[in-house]
Amino acid sequence: MIDPATFCGDAEEKLRAEVPGRAIVAASGGIDSTTVALLAERALGERARSIFVDTGLLRAHEVDKVSAFFRESGLHFEVLSASDRFFAALDGVSEPEEKRRRIGETFIRLFEAEAERFGTDRLIQGTIAPDWIESGGSLRDTIKTHHNVGGIPEDSRLVLVEPLRDLYKDEVRAVARFLGIPSAERQPFPGPGLAVRVNGPVTPDRVRRARVANAIVEEEVERAVATGEMKRPWQYFAVLLPVRTVGVTGDNRVYGEAVSVRIVDSLDAMTAVAMDVPRPVLSRIAERITRELTQEVVRVLYDVTDKPPATIEWE
Numbered sequence: 170m171i172d173p174a175t176f177c178g179d180a181e182e183k184l185r186a187e188v189p190g191r192a193i194v195a196a197s198g199g200i201d202s203t204t205v206a207l208l209a210e211r212a213l214g215e216r217a218r219s220i221f222v223d224t225g226l227l228r229a230h231e232v233d234k235v236s237a238f239f240r241e242s243g244l245h246f247e248v249l250s251a252s253d254r255f256f257a258a259l260d261g262v263s264e265p266e267e268k269r270r271r272i273g274e275t276f277i278r279l280f281e282a283e284a285e286r287f288g289t290d291r292l293i294q295g296t297i298a299p300d301w302i303e304s305g306g307s308l309r310d311t312i313k314t315h316h317n318v319g320g321i322p323e324d325s326r327l328v329l330v331e332p333l334r335d336l337y338k339d340e341v342r343a344v345a346r347f348l349g350i351p352s353a354e355r356q357p358f359p360g361p362g363l364a365v366r367v368n369g370p371v372t373p374d375r376v377r378r379a380r381v382a383n384a385i386v387e388e389e390v391e392r393a394v395a396t397g398e399m400k401r402p403w404q405y406f407a408v409l410l411p412v413r414t415v416g417v418t419g420d421n422r423v424y425g426e427a428v429s430v431r432i433v434d435s436l437d438a439m440t441a442v443a444m445d446v447p448r449p450v451l452s453r454i455a456e457r458i459t460r461e462l463t464q465e466v467v468r469v470l471y472d473v474t475d476k477p478p479a480t481i482e483w484e
C-alpha cells in the first residue's frame with residue numbers, strides 16, 4: 170500500500186515537470202478523476218482547468234452534485250453540456266465495444282476543442298491500473314476498452330498525463346481521503362456512463378429508464394446499509410435489458426422491458442462476488458422500479474453471477 174502524503178508530493182512534482190504551461194483535466198466527478206483534478210489544482214493552480222462533460226448519460230442529480238463539490242473545492246472548472254453530441258454518436262449502436270469507441274472519440278474531440286481554446290495540448294486524466302490492464306496491451310486480451318484509454322485517435326494532438334496509472338482503486342481511495350474528497354467511499358461509476366447500463370440501443374428514453382432504476386437501487390441499498398440490514402457493497406446498480414417481456418397492470422397486458430439488478434462485493438474490481446442481498450431489499454427494489462416505471466418496465470431480475478466468469482458491468 171502506498172503512503173498518500175508521499176504519493177501526492179511526488180505526483181505534484183511530476184505534474185509540474187510534465188506540464189510546462191497549461192493543461193485541461195478530464196473530470197467526470199468520479200473518485201479517480203476528482204483525485205487527479207485536485208492534484209492538478211495543487212500542482213498547477215489556475216494553469217489547470219477541469220472540464221466536466223454532461224454527456225446525457227449521467228446518473229440522477231450528478232451534474233448538480235459534482236458542480237457543487239468542485240465549487241466548494243475551489244477547483245478551476247467548467248461544465249460542458251454535450252448530450253446531443255453523445256446521443257448522435259450512439260445513434261443505432263448496440264455493440265458494447267462500438268459504444269465505448271464512439272463515446273471515447275466524442276470525449277476526445279470535445280477535449281481537443283477545449284484544449285485548443287485554453288491554449289494547451291496536455292490532457293490530464295484519471296486512468297488507473299485496472300483500466301489499462303482490462304483494455305488490453307500487446308500481451309493481454311481486451312476485456313473492455315475503458316473509455317479513457319480506448320478511442321484516442323492516432324491523429325490526436327493531445328498529450329496524455331496520467332498521474333494515477335499505477336494505482337489500484339483502494340490506493341486511489343486512500344489518496345482521495347487524504348485530499349479530503351468526501352465521496353472517497355462512493356461506488357465506482359463507469360466512464361461511458363449509463364450507455365453501458367442500457368444494453369442494446371441507447372436512446373434518451375431508454376437512458377431515462379436506466380437512470381430511474383439506478384437511482385432506486387442506490388437509494389434502497391443505501392437505506393438498507395444505513396439501517397444495518399446489509400453491509401455496504403462494492404457496487405450496486407441496475408441494467409436495462411434488450412428484451413421485451415409481458416406484464417400486467419390492473420386488468421391490462423403490458424409489453425414492457427426488463428431490468429437486471431447487480432449488487433457485488435469486491436476488493437479491486439478485478440474479481441467480484443454477487444452479494445447475498447436480503448430478500449426484502451430486493452423486493453422493495455423490484456416494487457419501486459415497476460411502479461415508478463409503470464407501463465415501461467414490467468420485470469426485475471437479480472444477477473447472481475460472480476466475476477469471473479461475468480464482468481461487473483454487463484457491457
Ligand code: XMP
Nearest residue numbers: 314315316357358359360361438480481482
Ligand atoms: P468490469 O465491468 O470490467 O468493471 O468488471 C470493472 C470496474 O470498472 C468499472 N468500469 C469502468 N470504469 N471506464 C471506467 O472508468 C470504463 O469504461 C469502465 N468500464 C467498467 C466498473 O464499473 C467496475 O467498477
